[in-house]
Amino acid sequence: MPAARAQGTTARLDTNENLVIPRSAASAALAAARRAVDVREYPDGGAERLAAAIAGHVGVPARCVVVGSGSDQILDLAVAHLLARRSRVLVTDPTFSFFEARLALHGMRAVRVPFGPDMAVDMGALEGAARGADAIYLDSPNNPTGFQFPERRLRRLIRSFGGLVIIDEAYAAFAGYSLAAMARAQENLAVVGTLSKSFGLAGLRVGYAVMPPAMARAFASVIQYPYPVSSVSIEAAVASLGERGAAAAREAAAAVTSERARLVRGLSAHANIEAFPSQANFVLFDAGGSHRQVHRALAEQGISVRLIGRVGGRRGCLRATVGTREQNSRLLMAIRDIMG
Numbered sequence: 313m314p315a316a317r318a319q320g321t322t323a324r325l326d327t328n329e330n331l332v333i334p335r336s337a338a339s340a341a342l343a344a345a346r347r348a349v350d351v352r353e354y355p356d357g358g359a360e361r362l363a364a365a366i367a368g369h370v371g372v373p374a375r376c377v378v379v380g381s382g383s384d385q386i387l388d389l390a391v392a393h394l395l396a397r398r399s400r401v402l403v404t405d406p407t408f409s410f411f412e413a414r415l416a417l418h419g420m421r422a423v424r425v426p427f428g429p430d431m432a433v434d435m436g437a438l439e440g441a442a443r444g445a446d447a448i449y450l451d452s453p454n455n456p457t458g459f460q461f462p463e464r465r466l467r468r469l470i471r472s473f474g475g476l477v478i479i480d481e482a483y484a485a486f487a488g489y490s491l492a493a494m495a496r497a498q499e500n501l502a503v504v505g506t507l508s509k510s511f512g513l514a515g516l517r518v519g520y521a522v523m524p525p526a527m528a529r530a531f532a533s534v535i536q537y538p539y540p541v542s543s544v545s546i547e548a549a550v551a552s553l554g555e556r557g558a559a560a561a562r563e564a565a566a567a568v569t570s571e572r573a574r575l576v577r578g579l580s581a582h583a584n585i586e587a588f589p590s591q592a593n594f595v596l597f598d599a600g601g602s603h604r605q606v607h608r609a610l611a612e613q614g615i616s617v618r619l620i621g622r623v624g625g626r627r628g629c630l631r632a633t634v635g636t637r638e639q640n641s642r643l644l645m646a647i648r649d650i651m652g
């Protein structure tokens with residue numbers, strides 16, 4: 313759960329929303345939804361049009377796509393119903409905190425492989441730990457480090473593993489590759505995605521997963537709720553996935569990528585800060601022992617970033633969403649003032 317932000321926050325850089333895509337892109341989609349929807353009626357139960365639009369965007373057949381109320385909901389249902397009770401689930405440490413909380417809630421056991429001080433995971437260690445696990449969950453790129461697992465090694469791990477593998481690609485739009493197409497025919501693979509980040513539609517709550525057809529059928533018709541996505545969200549998302557919306561998402565992703573590099577350079581210019589390379593729309597940086605003071609001082613200037621703490625043996629990490637150019641400049645200037 314995101315912590316409550318301090319009053320007076322003017323730059324929300326703590327929840328990895330897409331603040332770069334113009335607000336007008338979503339407004340146009342909402343206007344289309346308003347024209348199309350009669351909220352007296354239930355939504356399209358299977359959300360088939362939405363699944364088809366997502367399938368077109370991702371480049372996979374619609375029969376491989378399931379949708380949900382945010383990818384959070386899909387992950388929750390996957391943990392509750394695709395895994396056997398008391399499964400040992402391989403995750404990295406750290407990983408997406410919501411997923412770990414769901415594992416605990418459903419009585420699953422996490423097998424954790426830590427990040428190193430370079431904010432990368434040793435793939436040999438991961439492969440070794442997989443031998444003692446029943447299922448695997450990897451967020452790739454990882455939240456909060458921004459690390460994307462090396463593609464070849466990850467594909468090999470998935471192919472050689474006997475149980476379910478969930479690859480969470482919430483941030484793939486900002487990364488080097490996606491495994492979504494692999495999930496068409498790889499029996500043990502579900503690749504989870506979301507329109508929250510790539511399309512800047514976090515408030516609409518539209519997530520999806522690409523799975524082999526048999527798994528998708530079972531998920532959509534047995535596991536998922538009858539009306540998982542509201543009619544307003546369905547119509548607005550379908551409109552966003554059209555040509556203009558997709559172009560806006562692509563442009564925003566390109567802007568995030570170049571601003572991300574500027575943030576990493578600007579942060580790393582300080583002797584007491586080390587910023588790590590990222591494949592997501594956020595940057596993790598180690599502020600040594602002074603991360604709490606930095607967090608507080610930024611909050612006083614209306615800038616909220618996420619206090620992460622110890623990661624990969626580093627003493628005190630913070631995570632900042634890549635915002636608009638103006639927001640990123642404000643963050644860099646504030647850090648310059650704080651670090652002196």
Ligand SMILES: Cc1ncc(COP(=O)(O)O)c(C=O)c1O
Binds near residue numbers: 328382482507519
């Ligand atoms: C790795 C990861 N997966 C999934 C999500 C959830 O996204 P959604 O808005 O689709 O529920 C997040 C949100 O921050 C995330 O960091």
